[in-house]
Amino acid sequence: MHRLPTAPLRPLTALVTTALLASACATVQTTDSGAIGLERKQYFAEGAREAVRDAAEAYYDEHLEAALAEGALNADPAQVDRVVAIANRLIPHVAGFRPDALDWAWEVNVVSVDEVNATCMAGGKIFVYTGLLDTWQPTDDELAAVIGHEIAHALRDHSAEKYSTRNRNSAIASGLGAILSVGLAVTTGVNLSNTIDGVSQISAEAFANLPNSRELELESDRIGLELMARAGYDPQAAVSLWTKVAEQARAAGKEGDGRFWSTHPSDASRVEDLSRAQPLVRPLYEQARAAAAGAGAAR
Template sequence: MKKLFRAIAVGAAMMLTGCQSVSTTSPGTIGVERQQRMVTLLSESEVNQMAAEAYRKELAKGKEQGALNQNQKQLKQLREIADRLVQHVSVFRMDAQHWDWEVNLLSSKQLNAYCMPGGKIMFYTGILDELKLTDDEIAAIMGHEMAHALREHGREAMSRAYVQQLGFSAAAALLGTDQNMMQMADVVVNYAMTLPNSRTNEVEADLIGLELMARAGYDPNAAVTLWEKMSAAGGGGTPEFMSTHPAHNTRISGLRANIPKVQHLGKPH
């Protein structure tokens, strides 16, 4: 038991000395200013490299299955919307305008979309076809997912997992457990790349995405119609990529309350 308490103390010390408080984005008009905790040993560039490698694997798998970028009309639509949104990312962080942004499309019935750290965007045809999305509604989804990358929610999640695994590894060393079974790096990557975001992060992505789409000239009210469609899809089921988001009514209320803050920021194209 003494060893266990000692391990916990070591893990806590690692957590305190290996983290820093940062705000990864400027607040914008919408005012997202929460301080985040990041592990200093886990740099943005390292996270982006891991994300880019995972993205390349998804592209290769999609190509092998004959499912990558098959609908050229939809792909063109997505890339044009992304181009407009990317023009305004500097409002939240200047370096993001130099990211290697990329947009691809997978033929799949899944209602899914994501943006990996560093700007790697993927849409699934299912969400476009099933919900019959307008350009404005696509911009609402894409802006939301881009906001996760801008805000570095992936690195934030990885930092939490990293700290937890450091604590577990310290306990394993002191208690004689085989650390090879811990597979810390795999657990950390899995935490950020496959597990859902927290509700706090989702709300932040809603707000930043709302401002981003408005600045790009899209109608921010489309974020509300998008969620009305989401609510109706599958008898009220939630698409996979939104599985831990706030309840639909809560989300819609929050979006409506913030639309007046951003609707004057852009001119429709």
């Protein structure tokens, strides 16, 4: 989702850039701690979170239209139903971390493209690619782990945080290019890149190919783990998923290959941490299962 095409110049981005160039910075806690005990403070350039959100919304329709034109948008009803059902079980539980996210205009899409990827844009626009479903063959619980992880990136405004950190630590050549790329970084890109043309490719790539740090990845893993547990998906499936995926990649001699891996660095610490966090979320899973069983019995 992050190897990006060039981007069109738009009035929106000009406004956004002005806001950012005039920016101060702020340390923010985007979410509550949850059962997983998340305490990390986040740094954002002033206006960055809003800018990323606006840019994501501005590009969303464009990407949907492009996928539709290619016959790739939500083409398989069975796959769409499955992904939507899992996402819809997860989404209500964002309230435990970030109540305002309940009001996001959540949308869930499956794009038919042979690429292992999934994303959740700022503001709650979820994409899952059929390449991920075909290659990883996830169970429902494992797919919940993937989607929960991506939702976590959005809840924590990680795109805006990466932008802010980058902007603070080094001179980005162009503020405009950077913010354009922020917008694109949280959209899907994929094979839709040929629909976008314009300026700032260098800046866009400079930002968009920034990987999530291990810290952001582990944090998203943990939030995703709690979301899935609260939704009644077995949190142990997060461990089985990443173990399976790592084995698959090793067997194929492609460890670390592909766009998903370019932005989701993986190593043994991921599986270790997900295993370590199980006791924190297991009770939530058991409660969710009991509640579901109770509701079933009461019917």
